[in-house]
Amino acid sequence: MMPRLFQGIRAAAGRRRAMPGGRLSRLAAGGLLGALLGAALLAPLPPGALAADEHSHETPRPPHAGLSFQRMFGSFDRAAAQRGLQVYREVCSNCHSLRLLSYRNLRQIGLSDAEVRAVAAAVQVQDGPNDEGAMFERPGRPSDRFRSPFPNEQAARAANNGALPPDLSLIVKAREDGANYVHALLTGYADPPAGVTLQQGMNYNTFFPGHQIAMAPPLTAAGQVQFPNMPDASVDQMARDVTTFLAWAAEPELEARRAMGVRIVIFLCILAGLAYAVKRKVWADAH
Amino acid sequence: MAGGLTQSEFKNPVVRWIDSRLPVFTMMQKEYGTFPTPRNFNYFWNFGALAMVNLVIMIVSGITLAMHYTPNSALAFDSVERIMRDVNFGWLIRYIHANGASMFFIVVYIHIYRGLYYGSYKAPRELLWMIGVVIFLLMMATAFMGYVLPWGQMSFWGATVITNLFSALPIVGDPIVTWLWGGFSVDNPTLNRFFSLHYLLPFVIFGVVFLHVAALHITGSNNPLGIDPKGPQDTLPFHPYYTAKDSFGMAIYLIVFACLVFFAPNYLGHPDNYIPANPLVTPPHIVPEWYFLPFYAILRSVPDKLGGVVLMFGAIAIWFVLPWLDTSPVRSMRFRPWTRPFFFLMILSFLVLLYVGGKPPEGAYVTAGRLATAYYFLYFLVLLPWLGVKERTLPLPESISRPVLRGGGPLPAGAAAKPMEKA
Structure with a gap:
C-alpha cells in the first residue's frame, strides 16, 4: 500500500508543477512524509482514490497574451482599447451585452466627448413612459448604459440555439487567468481531433472547458474588422485588441489603482523607515 | 470609594476636571x-x-x-x-x-x-x-x-x-x-x-x-x-x-x-x-475563501457527513480545552525539545490542510487531507497530554532580565542590536 501511496503523491505533485503552486505541493508532499507517523489512523481508502492521473485530456493552460496592462505597473494601450471597442461594436455586440458600462465611460479610453456622443447616438434605446404614458425609442445618450442586444434571457437563448451569450462587462475578472483565457479562447478554434464528435451546433475550441462551445468562431478572417491605419489586421490582433477593451471594461479603475498604489507604498516604506528609527532610538537605553 | 472625586495626576485643568469625575x-x-x-x-x-x-x-x-x-x-x-x-x-x-x-x-x-x-x-x-x-x-x-x-x-x-x-x-x-x-x-x-x-x-x-x-x-x-x-x-x-x-x-x-x-x-x-x-x-x-480551507479540508476528509461536521467544529472546539490538554508546566516551546518538532509538524499539517482544501477531493489530495487531519488531532489529543508528562524540559532562565542583559540563553533578535548613540 505504501508504494501506491507515494506514487499518488508524486503524480499529484508532478501534475501541478507547471502551476505557481508547485512549490506548495512539494511542501504538501513533504508534510505527508512527516504525517505518515499518523498513518495508523488512516481511514480505509475508497477504491481508485489514488488513480490521480486520469485527466490527460484536461484543457491546456492559455498562453500568456503579453498585453500592455498585464505587467505589474502596466496601463491600457489606448489605441488597442479603442480598436477593441470597434471589434466589440461590430462583432461581439450582436450577441453579447455589456450592461454594467455606460457610453460616458468610453472617455476613459481616450474618446472625445463628440465621439462618445456619436457612439451612443448610433443605437436606439427605449425610454419612457412619456406624458401620454407610452414608451418610445430615442437615440442613445452618453449617460445610457450600453444597449443589450436582447431584451431578456429567453430572447437571447431563442436566437442562439438555446445557448446564452454571457454578459461581457466582467468576463475578464470572472474567468480563471482572465485576459489570457479570453485571448486564447478567441484564437483557440480548431477542427475537432479524430474521435471527438461534436454535438449539433457546437464548435471545437482548444481552451474552452470540455472543448465544445456554442459560440461560432467570432473572428475568422484577417481584416474582418477594418481598423483605420491598420488594414488586414490578423485574427490574433483583433483578439488582443478586444481583450484589452474587455479588460478595461472589467477593471476600469486599474490605472488609477496602480498609480495610487505606487505612491502609497513609497509613502509607507518611508514611514516604516522612520518608525524603525524611532523604535531604535526609544529602545536604545533598554538593552 | 463612597462619594467624592478621584485624585487625578493630570495638570491640564480640563483634563483634570474630566478625569476626576470619570477617570478615563x-x-x-x-x-x-x-x-x-x-x-x-x-x-x-x-x-x-x-x-x-x-x-x-x-x-x-x-x-x-x-x-x-x-x-x-x-x-x-x-x-x-x-x-x-x-x-x-x-x-x-x-x-x-x-x-x-x-x-x-x-x-x-x-x-x-x-x-x-x-x-x-x-x-x-x-x-x-x-x-x-x-x-x-x-x-x-x-x-x-x-x-x-x-x-x-x-x-x-x-x-x-x-x-x-x-x-x-x-x-x-x-x-x-x-x-x-x-x-x-x-x-x-x-x-x-x-x-x-x-x-x-x-x-x-x-x-x-x-x-x-x-x-x-x-x-x-x-x-x-x-x-x-x-x-x-x-x-x-x-x-x-x-x-x-x-x-x-x-x-x-x-x-x-x-x-x-x-x-x-x-x-x-x-x-x-x-x-x-x-x-x-x-x-x-465550490471552494470557500482561503482562510476556511483547513477546516473545509477536515470536513471533506471524513466520508460521513455528520462525522465531518463534528470533526470540523471539533478542530476549533479543541482549542477551548487546550489549557487542560497540555499537561506541561513549561510554557515556551523554546524549553521543550521533545514537543517542539511535533509542534512544527502540526503547523505543517495545518498548511497541508489549507492547500488540500482548495483542491478537488480526489486522488492523493484525499489521502493527504486525511493524514493531516489525523495528525492535527493526534497532536492535540495524544501528543500534548503525553509529552507534557514524559518530556525532560530544558532549564528555565532565572529571570527575563538576566538572559537579555548578560547574555546566556537564547537571545531575542532585537536584543543583539547595537544601542544607538543618545542624542
Whole structure:
C-alpha cells in the first residue's frame, strides 16, 4: 500500500508543477512524509482514490497574451482599447451585452466627448413612459448604459440555439487567468481531433472547458474588422485588441489603482523607515 | 470609594476636571502608558495590536460600503459593481474591505499560533485564551456572511454548502437549515438576514475583544521565555517602548496590505464570484475563501457527513480545552525539545490542510487531507497530554532580565542590536 501511496503523491505533485503552486505541493508532499507517523489512523481508502492521473485530456493552460496592462505597473494601450471597442461594436455586440458600462465611460479610453456622443447616438434605446404614458425609442445618450442586444434571457437563448451569450462587462475578472483565457479562447478554434464528435451546433475550441462551445468562431478572417491605419489586421490582433477593451471594461479603475498604489507604498516604506528609527532610538537605553 | 472625586495626576485643568469625575485618562495612562510589559517581546507580539487595528479598518470600510450596498437578491450584485465603478473611490473601499478580511485572518492565525508556540494559553491565561477562541469563531461567522453579500456564484453556492452542514445534525438539522435560510433554499430572506448579522457581529466582536484585552491586563502578557516577570527589571512601560515597536510593525503590515489592495486585489478571491448568483448553475468546484480551507479540508476528509461536521467544529472546539490538554508546566516551546518538532509538524499539517482544501477531493489530495487531519488531532489529543508528562524540559532562565542583559540563553533578535548613540 505504501508504494501506491507515494506514487499518488508524486503524480499529484508532478501534475501541478507547471502551476505557481508547485512549490506548495512539494511542501504538501513533504508534510505527508512527516504525517505518515499518523498513518495508523488512516481511514480505509475508497477504491481508485489514488488513480490521480486520469485527466490527460484536461484543457491546456492559455498562453500568456503579453498585453500592455498585464505587467505589474502596466496601463491600457489606448489605441488597442479603442480598436477593441470597434471589434466589440461590430462583432461581439450582436450577441453579447455589456450592461454594467455606460457610453460616458468610453472617455476613459481616450474618446472625445463628440465621439462618445456619436457612439451612443448610433443605437436606439427605449425610454419612457412619456406624458401620454407610452414608451418610445430615442437615440442613445452618453449617460445610457450600453444597449443589450436582447431584451431578456429567453430572447437571447431563442436566437442562439438555446445557448446564452454571457454578459461581457466582467468576463475578464470572472474567468480563471482572465485576459489570457479570453485571448486564447478567441484564437483557440480548431477542427475537432479524430474521435471527438461534436454535438449539433457546437464548435471545437482548444481552451474552452470540455472543448465544445456554442459560440461560432467570432473572428475568422484577417481584416474582418477594418481598423483605420491598420488594414488586414490578423485574427490574433483583433483578439488582443478586444481583450484589452474587455479588460478595461472589467477593471476600469486599474490605472488609477496602480498609480495610487505606487505612491502609497513609497509613502509607507518611508514611514516604516522612520518608525524603525524611532523604535531604535526609544529602545536604545533598554538593552 | 463612597462619594467624592478621584485624585487625578493630570495638570491640564480640563483634563483634570474630566478625569476626576470619570477617570478615563488615568485608566488609559495605567493600561497603555505605564502598563508594565515584559521587556523581551519579539515581533510576534505585534499581532494582537495589528488585529485590533484591522478590526477598526474593517468596521470603518464596512460602514462606508453599507451606505452604498443594497441587500436584495435582485440588486446586490449590481450595487456592488456600482460601488466599483461609480462611487468615488468605491473600488478602494471595497478592495480594502475584501482584502482586509484576508489580512485579518493572516494576522489572527499568526496571533493564535504565537500563543500556541509560547504557551500563552496556560495558567493563569486560560480564560484570556478561551475568549480569544470565541473571537475567532465570531470572525469566521462574520467573514462567511460577508462573503455572501456580493451575491456572486461563490457567494450563493458557498452559502448553500455551509448552511447545509447543519442538516447533518439528527432530528433538529433540517428545521435549523430552514430557519437559517428563512425559506426552503438560499434566497432573498437569507441575504437580508446575513446582511443584518454581518453588520451586527463586528460590534459583538468589538465587545469580546474588550473582554480579551481586559483579561490580558489582569494577568499581564506572556513572553517568549514563558516565565513570569519577577520585578521592574523584567518589564518596560508599554509607552513608549511597545507603542514604538507596534508602530513599526504596523507600517510593515500596511505595506503588505497595500500591495494586496493595489496590485493584486483579486488574487485571494475566486473569479466565479464575478458571475451573478444563479441557482440553476452549480460551479464545477465550490471552494470557500482561503482562510476556511483547513477546516473545509477536515470536513471533506471524513466520508460521513455528520462525522465531518463534528470533526470540523471539533478542530476549533479543541482549542477551548487546550489549557487542560497540555499537561506541561513549561510554557515556551523554546524549553521543550521533545514537543517542539511535533509542534512544527502540526503547523505543517495545518498548511497541508489549507492547500488540500482548495483542491478537488480526489486522488492523493484525499489521502493527504486525511493524514493531516489525523495528525492535527493526534497532536492535540495524544501528543500534548503525553509529552507534557514524559518530556525532560530544558532549564528555565532565572529571570527575563538576566538572559537579555548578560547574555546566556537564547537571545531575542532585537536584543543583539547595537544601542544607538543618545542624542
